[in-house]
Amino acid sequence: MSIASSSILVELNISVWTANKLDKRITNDVLVSNGAMSADAGQFRKNLMSGTTLRKDIADFAASCRLWHNTTSLPWADRGARLLPTSLFLDYKTEANRRKAQFDHMVEHFIKEYPMLQAQAQQHLGALYNADDYPSVEEVVSKFGFKMVFTPLPEAGDFRLDVANEDLEELRKQYDTNLNNRLTEAMQSQWDKLHDMLSRMSDKLVEPEDEDKRRWHDTFISNAHEMCQMLSHLNVTKDPKLEEARTKLQQAIAGVDIDDIKTDIDVRENVKGKLDDILKQYEW
16 A cells, blocks of 8 residues: 555644734833843743733643644654544544634633733733734734645656656656655654653663652553554554564553552563663664
């Protein structure tokens, strides 16, 4: 099965109003009062939504959506489009639609409260408040967005151009080279993520001098399980070594409970030994 038939490109673009404003007057006052000799020595920016976290909550949610998007897809273009295995398409679209609905709901609530939040900000900003800093409701609405774009991945050498044969052949070679380079980079990113997961888990399992200082979280095991599940989809080139390494990690944590990790030193040493063996076995 070709990459073009087993994967698609997906772009996720999320925009959020920053709600900050450069205050030139205060900036100048600070620079002068501190004897700064250059105008680029510093800046003072106001938080126009001082006194509320509603806008920040939207920004934090957008950041979590971008992280989810990057976790469930592979790097492709320098910016924008990422590679999504078709085996993940339905799950991705369902989750993306759910997140978009939540994003839209949060924005709708924020816009509804915007006039009140502006009045509230006036109390918190004091003399820094300037009504002219605040855009209209319509302009604020335009600064929020959540958009997904899915496009097919062209087949290698699929050019429909009316050019000379020698030029067409050069274009095909360039495309094939670019495709192979991007695939190599995409798959290396998964090797890097797996290596980072194994290394962090192994380091965490080192017995400390003071056991009371160590904190265990349920995600220590659950994150590894989630990575193993995701790698079964994201290994779009069917790299046998990557699949082997993924399987070994899955086997290393099979049947291991976080409570056993917390209380049983033998379990920790056994798991660490298996993780270290995986780290030694491959050329990362």
